[in-house]
Amino acid sequence: MRQPVALAHACRLVNHGPTVLVCSAHGGRRNVMAAAWSMPVEFTPPRVAVVIDKSTYSRELITASGAFALCIPCRDQAGLTARVGHTSGREIAAPDDKFVRFGIEHFAGPVLGLPLLAGCVGWLECRWLSEPRSEQLYDTFFGEVVSAQADDAVFAQGRWSMREDNAALHTIHHLGGGQFGVIGEVVQGQIAADGANG
């Protein structure tokens, strides 16, 4: 079941490099694209970076609205993620869009009202932090997370809990060409002591 995640734990949702679905909306238009290239940049306040190519329809909507969302798809959504990633929202004649074309169930984000995909396992709404130079040179967009939610069947008490009995909900990681690696086993590194990274 979808549950709120404390903002202090929000970046753990994307700490391990899952492929995400980027949602955006402006002036009655909306879009969703796949992005393999995202990462957290700060835990507190929770901030993320995501690469949004200049050619994308999503980039238009994000810069016009000042917001985007990252939805984290699971194993059961690998097909949808590939389809969404291989069609541009610009190619679909209004009033249709990718949500209509692909029959995507969605709900409104709690803070920004962005369209979020049902069936994902994590959701982050972000306010865009405009950085013209990074956007121009590296297509890198920064955002501050203002709402976080996760499916408590696989993320509970601020932690991912990927187990054999919830394998359909494990995150997917794009290897290229529509192939995704799925998180299988979870291993514990032996930590000598707590301390600074570096």
Place this chain on the structure above:
Amino acid sequence: MRQPVALAHACRLVNHGPTVLVCSAHGGRRNVMAAAWSMPVEFTPPRVAVVIDKSTYSRELITASGAFALCIPCRDQAGLTARVGHTSGREIAAPDDKFVRFGIEHFAGPVLGLPLLAGCVGWLECRWLSEPRSEQLYDTFFGEVVSAQADDAVFAQGRWSMREDNAALHTIHHLGGGQFGVIGEVVQGQIAADGANG
């Protein structure tokens, strides 16, 4: 066996969000740190971003030398990755360093001569692209990949090939607290058609 990877394929090594080990060296000093937060930002020329906290010894060495390397550890190195990530190079009295302390086998990168970890499954040497604002505000460092190599037992012909028979070489993805998700199954998303992302 370690083999060169064409620069056009270099970013595929980190496309799926593995945790990496960042190597740096300057003036006879050297260091290695763990970083869960990295991503490609461009395929051609191959460029990456990685988050390097202001407190780290690595940041000193990278900004002094103008270079860093990303090594991609595998399942068999989860313990080493956690240990390296929980000790600062600054805490170890010269002439010792983390390579000595943890008995890390290494070899020299082919272009920049950076110390690269043996036993990893991918290696990227990068020239630092100085971006003071991103570094200051988001701890985000950009770099251009100038050499790429991979273990051909798990990455061949420009593609990851993670299978049951090479499970020890699969990449690891930090979930937090020293726990790593390991890529298990690989699934093929059904792609409707080739086309633009977005």
